[in-house]
Amino acid sequence: MTDLVTISGDAFTARINPLGAELWSLIDPQGREYMTDADPRFWTGHAPLLFPIVGALRNGTYRLDGRDYALPKHGFARTSRFAVAEERPDYVRFRLGDSAASRATWPFAFALDAEFALGGATLAMAVTVHNTGDRPMPFSFGFHPAFAWPLPDGGAKAGHRLIFARDEPAPIRRIDPAKGTLRRGPQSTPVTGRELAPDASLFEADALIWDRLASRSLTFAGETGRSLAIAFPDSPHLGVWQKPGAPFLAIEPWQGFNDPEDFAGEFGEKPGIVVLAPDAQRRFRLEVTVRSA
Numbered sequence: 001m002t003d004l005v006t007i008s009g010d011a012f013t014a015r016i017n018p019l020g021a022e023l024w025s026l027i028d029p030q031g032r033e034y035m036t037d038a039d040p041r042f043w044t045g046h047a048p049l050l051f052p053i054v055g056a057l058r059n060g061t062y063r064l065d066g067r068d069y070a071l072p073k074h075g076f077a078r079t080s081r082f083a084v085a086e087e088r089p090d091y092v093r094f095r096l097g098d099s100a101a102s103r104a105t106w107p108f109a110f111a112l113d114a115e116f117a118l119g120g121a122t123l124a125m126a127v128t129v130h131n132t133g134d135r136p137m138p139f140s141f142g143f144h145p146a147f148a149w150p151l152p153d154g155g156a157k158a159g160h161r162l163i164f165a166r167d168e169p170a171p172i173r174r175i176d177p178a179k180g181t182l183r184r185g186p187q188s189t190p191v192t193g194r195e196l197a198p199d200a201s202l203f204e205a206d207a208l209i210w211d212r213l214a215s216r217s218l219t220f221a222g223e224t225g226r227s228l229a230i231a232f233p234d235s236p237h238l239g240v241w242q243k244p245g246a247p248f249l250a251i252e253p254w255q256g257f258n259d260p261e262d263f264a265g266e267f268g269e270k271p272g273i274v275v276l277a278p279d280a281q282r283r284f285r286l287e288v289t290v291r292s293a
Contacts, residue, residue: 007117007118011029012028021112023123034290039246042245049077050143051076051139051141054074054237056181056258060072063267108131110139113126113128142239143232143253151220162221163221166214172188172211173187173209220251232284234284255272
């Protein structure tokens with residue numbers, strides 16, 4: 001049986017799995033679930049944390065100081081067990097540090113702190129990346145929460161919308177499904193002004209990826225007016241994804257993205273990478289607020 005950590009606030013309860021420090025559940029006082037049901041017919045994930053890469057590498061490897069290393073899609077944090085470092089009724093902080101196993105594929109000293117706090121109708125998450133080593137550390141990080149679609153009491157699935165904080169006219173990127181890399185040419189955005197009507201047909205070629213994102217927040221709104229306000233002030237990129245027909249929509253703020261299909265340079269030269277100095281930290285926040293009609 002999976003041993004989940006539960007935190008509760010005035011209005012909501014969240015459950016987090018120490019394996020991956022992964023949010024599994026967000027439930028309101030009426031027992032309504034706002035996260036994916038993780039139906040194995042579609043996808044068994046809930047909200048993995050993506051570190052030290054986002055997406056797939058070209059040929060499954062990256063080059064660092066002239067040497068090739070292998071990393072699986074989205075990195076290793078999502079399959080690593082975090083320790084509970086601090087816990088209160090409405091708050092928990094998990095920590096993952098480097099190990100002999102992680103250094104074999106990612107030769108850096110690091111600490112990853114993942115915090116979850118409930119206040120009112122908001123779940124606030126924050127992940128802090130610490131470079132605990134003595135040399136610069138290049139990395140990417142991403143959130144990958146999959147929300148119930150349709151939302152509880154949100155009306156018909158087809159009536160849901162993503163409403164961005166700003167107009168999003170820039171083209172998007174798509175993935176080569178055979179390779180997992182970004183295709184060369186951008187595609188026209190499916191966003192009209194600030195609004196996207198999600199539909200299963202949009203995801204037949206995998207995720208929609210914004211690498212020139214103007215917004216740092218959006219609203220996932222049901223046709224009845226019930227909605228999730230999602231803020232990600234520290235993440236300049238975004239993926240939106242589902243398995244066509246599944247009862248979830250993954251809304252994924254990222255720093256970084258898949259390898260471009262023609263990328264063959266050193267890892268630190270890859271688009272979207274952050275380079276963290278020794279003893280420095282970088283913090284990524286994600287807030288989800290449930291709004292009633």
